[in-house]
Amino acid sequence: MQTKEIAGKQVQVDEDGFLVNPNDWTREIAQALAAEQGIDVLTEAHWRVIEFMRADFAEKGAVPTIRRLSKVGGIETKELYELFPNGPAKKAARIAGLGKPQGCV
Template identity: 50%
Template structure:
């Protein structure tokens, strides 16, 4: 199983780079993943989406889809694509340390 090295700690990921245990996540892991996808800084708006994704996953056991993310997170779909250019739901989930949302390729 692949491993990320983040600030001296090992974080287990699957073959697509998603954390296998969401409890290994912290903001340093989030920033490391974001930077590896071309996002140099995680703004408050990024973190609003990431924390929404994490909260929904922890409460419901699944990551929200892009449609529910746009409706319920407080961030419009157009802005989601500006924040997370290559697939907002998938990338926000990866940065948030949760599994890939259903329906994402």
């Protein structure tokens, strides 16, 4: 664990750069984390994914799976892969200020 300044705020991150405490998250931090991941602009479609992930995490205590994003969140898998290329679940979870997804699917 280490402390890092992201978007002008001191936050704790784990060794892979995921926020340790989801409550540290702000929209500005999301923008900065997205830029780190090669996503320069977070569009409305990105925000829809991020907001669903955060709401679902708050409710269930786990990062939603891709299947859950599609079935419950209404975010099509194809779209998810387009929005967050090269590792969508991990990338989106990171930008949403959540931990690394723990499941295998």
